[in-house]
Amino acid sequence: MATNPMHQFEVHKIGPSLSINGIDISFTNSSLFMMISSILIITFFILGTKKISIVPGKIQILNEIVFNFISKMINETVGNDAKPYFPFILTLFVFILTMNMIGLLPYSFTVTSQVIITFFFAIVIFIGVTIVGFVKNGLGFLKIFVPSGIPVFLLPLLVVIEIISFLSRPISLSVRLFANMLAGHTMLKVFGGFVVSLGIIGGWLPLSFSVALTALEILVAFLQAYVFAVLSCIYLNDALHMHH
């Protein structure tokens, strides 16, 4: 039976439908998988930090790997004075990574394949970075729109371009994650459908292709979480150290 490959992205309600002032706040499969990933992350970090020893146990080593990875990444992209933002970036990375990875299990739901959720992440980062920029630099933050070393007659054009590129940051950030998840999962399901429709004689080729695609999707799930975190760090770097 070949079902629609887009069927997996449908959000449906679990339990009673609730609403406040006409806004639907029912519990959906999207919220269910978000809660599952949060619980997984919390248990992972609690187990890892429960018994801290100099010679670390298995889970503590995993914790330290994640911690060091993000810490190094922030140090390389922003610098040492970004330490206050470390918990936020770590949470963002681990949350997106867990949601992407859970989505790869069959019959599960990929929360990050909903554009509204990734857009919410992106707009929080965008507003946060803008606030940080204005708090650190005052009105001098507006100089981010004025590139240095440019002839004066080109400035009106370039300022407009810089403003547009600044405002399109949340859109590109959210659509990148959403489109990767959407395309990858659709492709996996389409190839899964080929296996069923070609049957036991011809189905081996798409099956092996499907295995390779799953490996690629695991790589992409990790990479997109990493890219999301790195780009947030780069935006933060723009706000903290005004280069141009």
Added chain:
Amino acid sequence: MEVAAAKLIGAGLAAIALGGAGVGIGTIFGNYLSAAIRNPSAAQKQFPTLLLGFALAEATGLFALVIALLILFAF
């Protein structure tokens, strides 16, 4: 022309952008390989940058996919 046919043609045209994504990914990996062969000791340090570039280049192709899906299903 019928709207349904025009939609299909438009979605197909949107897939041309994949050529750009292919060129980008090829350039990134090709340049990384040639640089890594010249200086293998510095290769490992640039591996995260390679992956970042790969993900950024791949995402541009997926923007085209989103446009194709919008043309097909949203209009």
